[in-house]
Structure formats: C-alpha cells, structure tokens
Amino acid sequence: MNPAAPSPAITASGLRKSFGEKVVLDGVDLSVAEGTVFCLLGPNGAGKTTAVQILSTLLPADGGQVRVAGHDLVREPDAVRAAIGVTGQFSAVDGLLTGRENLLLMASLHHLRGAEGRRRAQDLLRRFDLVEAADKRASTYSGGMRRRLDLAMTLVGEPRLIFLDEPTTGLDPRSRRTMWQIVRELVRSGVTIFLTTQYLDEADELADQIAVLDQGRIVATGTSAELKRRVPGGHIRLQFTEEAPLAAAEQLLEEASRGEGLALNVPGETNVRALRALLTRLEQASIEVEGLALHTPDLDDVFFALTGHAAAESPATEDDGASTNEPASASADKPATTAASARDAASSHVPPQQPSTPNASAPKEPTR
Amino acid sequence: MSTLTFAARDSATMLRRSLLHTVRYPVTIIVSLAVPALLLLLFVGVFGGALGTGATPSGGKYIDYVVPGILLMSVGYGASSTAQAVNRDMTEGIIARFRTMAISRSSVLTGHVAGALIRTLLSAVLLVGVALAMGFRSSAGVTEWLAAAGLVALLSLALSWLAVAVGLAAGTIEGTASFSLVVQLLPFVSSAFVPTGTMSGSVRWFAHNEPFTSIIDTLRGLLTGSAIGHSGIVAAAWCVGLSLIGYVWAGMQFKRGASR
Structure with a gap:
C-alpha cells in the first residue's frame, strides 16, 4: 500500500460466515481506501449482500477481523453505525409516510434540531429531484424515485461511508444513469462508497477498485482495466x-x-x-x-475467465428487480441463498483457475 | 445527552411514526372498533333473546354480561393490526435500516407497542360509548372504571408485545394470520358470551383455564359488580406473564432480524 494514502475506510481479513451448512463467505479479505468507490462484483448468491450486512453491523460474522470507519465492528458497533449509511437492495422507505416525512423521520433519529432537520430534508428533496413528490406518500413513487428517496434518507445523517447494495438492480436505464451521477457527486464530496453490483458496466463506470466475489471468495481484485486485460472473450x-x-x-x-x-x-x-x-x-x-x-468482455466472460464457470443467472433476479414499485415481498432478504442453491444445482463447481494468485494485480493508488 | 434521554427521544420519534401510520391507515382502528361493535349487535340483538336471562348467572341484562368479552375482542383485533404493521416494517426493510443506525435499539419496538396501546385504549373507549348507547349499564364507580381501564391496558401491553414478536418472526404477512386467529377465536371459547359452566367436558376445562376467561371475569366484576374471586390475581398474572414472554421473544427476534 502507498504509505501516503489515507487510512482505509474498511479493512477486513479472513471474514467468514455460514448459514447452517452453507458457507456464504469463505475467508474474505478487503481493504477500501477512504474517498474511493470500492465495488464488490459478483453474481447472485456470491455473498455480496451478506458481506454488506456484516460490514454494516446487521449480521455477526463467524470469524475474521473487521474495522469500519476506524472502529472495531464487534466492540464498537454503535460507533460504526454513527459513521455509515446503508441503502439496501430493496428500498427501505416507509410507504405510509410522504417523502418529506421519511426524511424528517431520519432527521429526528439523528437527533437534529427541528429547523436543521427541515432544512436538510428540503436540500435533499431538491438534490434528488423529489420536490414535486415531496408531500405524496412514498408508496405512490416509481421504482427510481423510491431508490432516490432511499439514498436521500441514508444521506440525512451525512455518513462518511455509504454502503450501496445493488443500487440499480431493476431500474430503467435513465434512472440508472441518474443513480450513477449521484454516486459520482457523493465521491467528489469526499464520501467513501462500498458498492455491490452484478453488472460489469456499473463497476466499470463507478469503481476505483473492483473485487470479484465468487462463492464466498474474492477471486480477483484490481481496477476495471486490469480485470478486463485478464479476461479473454473480446x-x-x-x-x-x-x-x-x-x-x-x-x-x-x-x-x-x-x-x-x-x-x-x-x-x-x-x-x-x-x-x-x-x-x-x-x-x-x-x-x-x-x-x-x-x-467486449462482459460479466460472463469475466466469470468464466476468473472462476472457470459461468455466472449462472438466477431467473428470480429479473423478477425481483422488476418489482421495485411494490413493497419488497418476504422473499426480499432471501434471494442470496436461493440464488446460490439454484446456481449450485445448475453448474458443476470447477475450482478457480488461479487460486494462488487472487490478487495478481497490485492495488492501485486511488485515482482521486 | 445521556443514553437514557436518547432512548426516550428515539422512542418518542417511533411512537410519532406509529400514530401517523394510524392516521394514514385508519383501517386498523376501524377494524378493532367496527368488528367488535358488530359482534355486540349480533349477540345482543340476535342471540341475546334466545339466550335469555338464563345465560347470565346474575340474571341481569345480556348486554351487561357480554360487553367485557367484546372489549377484550377489540384488544385482540388491535393486536392483529400491530402484528401486521410490524411485519410490514420487517418485510419492507425499514427495520433493517433502523438497525444500521446509531439509535436506541429498543425504541423501534417500544414505539410500536406504545402506539398500539394508545390505539387500543382509544377504540376501547369508543366501544364503551357504543355499548352505552345500546343500553349497557355499569354499576362501576370511578375506582372500578380506572381498574378496568388498567386491566385493558395491561392486556393490551401483553398482546402488543406478543404481536410485535409474531410480526418479526413471520416471514410474510400471511404468517401473522395464525396469531390473529388465536386472539380472535379464544374469546369464543371463554366466558365472553356464555358462562363456562354451561359448556361440555373438555371444552369447559379449556374455557375455564384459558387466560381470557379470568380477564373477562375480572372486567365483568369491575363493570357490573359480579363476583371476581381469585380471577383478578390470575388475570394479572396472565397479563404480566404474556407481556414478559412477548418482550423476550420480540427482543430475540429483533436481534436475529437480518439473518433470515
């Protein structure tokens, strides 16, 4: 690592998690530099959401050392929570409240003064193009609007580190562009972003560093260009x-x-x-x-090259993504496991081709 | 500010949210008011005549006998709504959001319970108004009314904590249906509509020993002056016991929330 680089926003070593017999994270090592976009790329069931849930204190890990925003994840969870913001795969907005009320709820929970809270809510509504819909119930919002409101709620507390778990899954192309633009603006303001995605082009657009996660292991890390160079198929x-x-x-x-x-x-x-x-x-x-x-090489090519097997898509993915207008169904927190088992059934496991050199490309200095 | 002040402030925020939900989605309060009111009409107007004064041990009017049980059903319907509301929070993911924030962990649940308590007491008051309009007369003085209100509140607390736990534990909104069924059906196999003494064999044993019977008997004693006996102690014990079970269970479910 470059000694002049700022201290990492996240460091994890040997992160492990199993649900019963099923190993979801199998010794994951991560280092995310402050002020950069780090992207965890992988198919459904790779363990991306589980990683986010652990790093954001939602789930305890079975093993491994993790520091987030300078605090130990196990010993100081509240200090971690105070520094982070999480926007999950499925919009966590209160459908019965209006957009503005959702933001004010967050302001109250961050113990902001009334006037300060209202000012911040209004700023965010303007910034996220939600002014017109501000006093309509969030349940009437389109998928893209819900995602924007969700992210705006995360920003009320001005977190230094933001987790975005598949922020554009199921969004139409225009909403995706808007979301990317928002992410870029956030990074410009000095925020660190931990992004998960299953789309290579998204990682390509946004990430300073990409880690490819497959079956609970990081099989490669590097910049987008570095990864593509290792991938035939173009x-x-x-x-x-x-x-x-x-x-x-x-x-x-x-x-x-x-x-x-x-x-x-x-x-x-x-x-x-x-x-x-x-x-x-x-x-x-x-x-x-x-x-x-x-x-050009796509995610399938990357996966085939790095893992020796295709990134089998779970058919449930598109359905889940398409239903963004509906409140997330109960299956919401389960796709990771179901997709994983579907994939295991669909493809015979071939060991990674280069298990000894998972970090072949040297970590690059942050570009910003 | 101290941790305790933050906890109180966060709980107040969550309570405000819960009350706002009630205003936005008034069906919860309508159900816990309208359904028991309809049952009251049905039992007093339709079955009341046939059951006659023979159904009531004290020989008073049937409506006086049946109102305490109807009040209890209203609390049950309120608890069903609470279970659904908590489940909606869980499946919509907003509980996961709260859990990643540096807020008092307990406030998320206490907000729901406090909101449910207010909702239930409000519908109970309205229901008593309906009953009075239909001819219900109480012998209770201020003390008895206060004691009755306290018991309804205690029961509401117990069922609300259970409802919160069920709402967190159920994977889908349909999963809360069994809880609703239990709290809505149990009153029928209790002393709510007819004295348990008139029931047969094992049903009588069950009706006599299930929690709602002692609570109803106590309420009836307070409101109409019938004998309470040891029902008061049993009722209080059931309420406190169920509250504790619900509280502990809900806490466990909240902790493991995201792992499902």
Missing part, C-alpha cells in the same frame, strides 16, 4: 455475404475463427486502434466485409 465479429471473401479473410487472419453463418470472429482488443488496423488489413487485401460487431 472479439470483433465480421459479417460476410458470400463464402469467397470469408475464406479469404480466414486465411488472412490466422487467429480468427468461424462464427455462426457467414461470420468470422477475430479475438483480441476491441478498441478503435485495433479496429482501424483490422479494417486496413482487410482493405489492403481487397476483402469485402458486409458488417461488423464489437464484442
């Missing part, structure tokens, strides 16, 4: 209308392989330079290409 797909140019291209590009139909997959980088070089080669050889598509 390719340029060339589409042809006739067999002749396809065969010619196949001969020209030795590393390429045939795809479905009259298509050729050229593995490698998918950036502009690689694309230009490829097109130049084809043009010089006078090979007519009908069309092309870029395939």
Whole structure:
C-alpha cells in the first residue's frame, strides 16, 4: 500500500460466515481506501449482500477481523453505525409516510434540531429531484424515485461511508444513469462508497477498485482495466455475404475463427486502434466485409475467465428487480441463498483457475 | 445527552411514526372498533333473546354480561393490526435500516407497542360509548372504571408485545394470520358470551383455564359488580406473564432480524 494514502475506510481479513451448512463467505479479505468507490462484483448468491450486512453491523460474522470507519465492528458497533449509511437492495422507505416525512423521520433519529432537520430534508428533496413528490406518500413513487428517496434518507445523517447494495438492480436505464451521477457527486464530496453490483458496466463506470466475489471468495481484485486485460472473450465479429471473401479473410487472419453463418470472429482488443488496423488489413487485401460487431468482455466472460464457470443467472433476479414499485415481498432478504442453491444445482463447481494468485494485480493508488 | 434521554427521544420519534401510520391507515382502528361493535349487535340483538336471562348467572341484562368479552375482542383485533404493521416494517426493510443506525435499539419496538396501546385504549373507549348507547349499564364507580381501564391496558401491553414478536418472526404477512386467529377465536371459547359452566367436558376445562376467561371475569366484576374471586390475581398474572414472554421473544427476534 502507498504509505501516503489515507487510512482505509474498511479493512477486513479472513471474514467468514455460514448459514447452517452453507458457507456464504469463505475467508474474505478487503481493504477500501477512504474517498474511493470500492465495488464488490459478483453474481447472485456470491455473498455480496451478506458481506454488506456484516460490514454494516446487521449480521455477526463467524470469524475474521473487521474495522469500519476506524472502529472495531464487534466492540464498537454503535460507533460504526454513527459513521455509515446503508441503502439496501430493496428500498427501505416507509410507504405510509410522504417523502418529506421519511426524511424528517431520519432527521429526528439523528437527533437534529427541528429547523436543521427541515432544512436538510428540503436540500435533499431538491438534490434528488423529489420536490414535486415531496408531500405524496412514498408508496405512490416509481421504482427510481423510491431508490432516490432511499439514498436521500441514508444521506440525512451525512455518513462518511455509504454502503450501496445493488443500487440499480431493476431500474430503467435513465434512472440508472441518474443513480450513477449521484454516486459520482457523493465521491467528489469526499464520501467513501462500498458498492455491490452484478453488472460489469456499473463497476466499470463507478469503481476505483473492483473485487470479484465468487462463492464466498474474492477471486480477483484490481481496477476495471486490469480485470478486463485478464479476461479473454473480446472479439470483433465480421459479417460476410458470400463464402469467397470469408475464406479469404480466414486465411488472412490466422487467429480468427468461424462464427455462426457467414461470420468470422477475430479475438483480441476491441478498441478503435485495433479496429482501424483490422479494417486496413482487410482493405489492403481487397476483402469485402458486409458488417461488423464489437464484442467486449462482459460479466460472463469475466466469470468464466476468473472462476472457470459461468455466472449462472438466477431467473428470480429479473423478477425481483422488476418489482421495485411494490413493497419488497418476504422473499426480499432471501434471494442470496436461493440464488446460490439454484446456481449450485445448475453448474458443476470447477475450482478457480488461479487460486494462488487472487490478487495478481497490485492495488492501485486511488485515482482521486 | 445521556443514553437514557436518547432512548426516550428515539422512542418518542417511533411512537410519532406509529400514530401517523394510524392516521394514514385508519383501517386498523376501524377494524378493532367496527368488528367488535358488530359482534355486540349480533349477540345482543340476535342471540341475546334466545339466550335469555338464563345465560347470565346474575340474571341481569345480556348486554351487561357480554360487553367485557367484546372489549377484550377489540384488544385482540388491535393486536392483529400491530402484528401486521410490524411485519410490514420487517418485510419492507425499514427495520433493517433502523438497525444500521446509531439509535436506541429498543425504541423501534417500544414505539410500536406504545402506539398500539394508545390505539387500543382509544377504540376501547369508543366501544364503551357504543355499548352505552345500546343500553349497557355499569354499576362501576370511578375506582372500578380506572381498574378496568388498567386491566385493558395491561392486556393490551401483553398482546402488543406478543404481536410485535409474531410480526418479526413471520416471514410474510400471511404468517401473522395464525396469531390473529388465536386472539380472535379464544374469546369464543371463554366466558365472553356464555358462562363456562354451561359448556361440555373438555371444552369447559379449556374455557375455564384459558387466560381470557379470568380477564373477562375480572372486567365483568369491575363493570357490573359480579363476583371476581381469585380471577383478578390470575388475570394479572396472565397479563404480566404474556407481556414478559412477548418482550423476550420480540427482543430475540429483533436481534436475529437480518439473518433470515
């Protein structure tokens, strides 16, 4: 670690948790630098939510040392609670209260004076574009509005460290963008963010550091670029209308392989330079290409490369995410376990390919 | 400020929230008022005549006999609403939010219980008003009325703590239904509508020994002057015992909250 870097907001070593026979976290080590976005990336059932629940004092760990915001998690839970804010996977807003009342409730619980509480509530309503809906019941809010209110409630106490557990799961693209924008603004103001997500593009957009969690273990850490470099699967797909140019291209590009139909997959980088070089080669050889598509590594590729098995999606995921307008059902706090068992059933477990080098890439200095 | 002041302040905040819920969702108070009022109409108007004065040991009016049991049912309906409200908090995730905040841990639950207490006493007062309008007459003086109010409050406390525990323990809102069923059905197998002496065999034994009978007998004694005997002590013991069980159980459920 860089000695000049500020003290870490979170350090965890050997974090373990089991529910009965089921091992959910199997010796997790984490270090989150202050003022950065740390992203825990993994499929459903990887243990992301459990990790957040432990780090935010909701669940006791079975083993391991954890310090959050400078306090020992077990000995000083209240000091930890005073420093953190948590926005869970399912919006924890009071549907019977209005947006403003929800914020005032938080202000009262943080023991703010009446005027100060009202001022902060009004600021947050404005900042989160909820002024018009401020005096409507939260149960009438759309999914995106509920998430925004949820996060606004978390911010009433001005926490230094915020846990965001899958903040955009089930949101429409526009609400996702808004949420990302909010997260960026928070980081600019010096807050540390601990984010979990199952979307690689989200980690890509926001995270300074990414840790890939699979079956309760961290299988890789690094920046987004570092992780992608380790992941094959990116390719340029060339589409042809006739067999002749396809065969010619196949001969020209030795590393390429045939795809479905009259298509050729050229593995490698998918950036502009690689694309230009490829097109130049084809043009010089006078090979007519009908069309092309870029395939960048996605979460599946990352998972396949890092763990040797695919990130099997639980079909329940999309359903859970889509129902953001409804109060979370009772299954709300269970998807982690159900998805895990579904995945175990769906794919035979292959041991991680590089168990001895889980932290191959050296931790980078925070970019901010 | 001291920890205790914070605890009181947080509890007051939670109580305010609970009362605001009642105002926003008045169905809770309507149910615990309207259903017992309908039952009162049904029993007095429909069965009262057939049951006649023979049903009441003291030979008084049937409405005088039945009102204490109806009051108790109102408390039961109130407790069902409490269980549902707590369960909603649990499944909506707001309890998880509270648990990650540096607030008094007990305030989340005491707020619910205090809110339930106020709600129940309010509907009990309204119900007594309905009963008086329907011809209920009480021999009670101020002391007896206060004692009766105290007993209703004590019972409400016991059922509210149990309701909170059930609400936390139930995975879904449907899970609280069995609790509602028990508190709504138990009065029927008690001395609420007919004296337990008229029941047969094992039913009589059950009705005689279940908690609601001693509570109803005590209430009836206070309001209409019938003999209380040792029912008062038994009633108080049941209420205190059930309160403690509910309190401890609720505390355990609250602690393990997120692990489910």
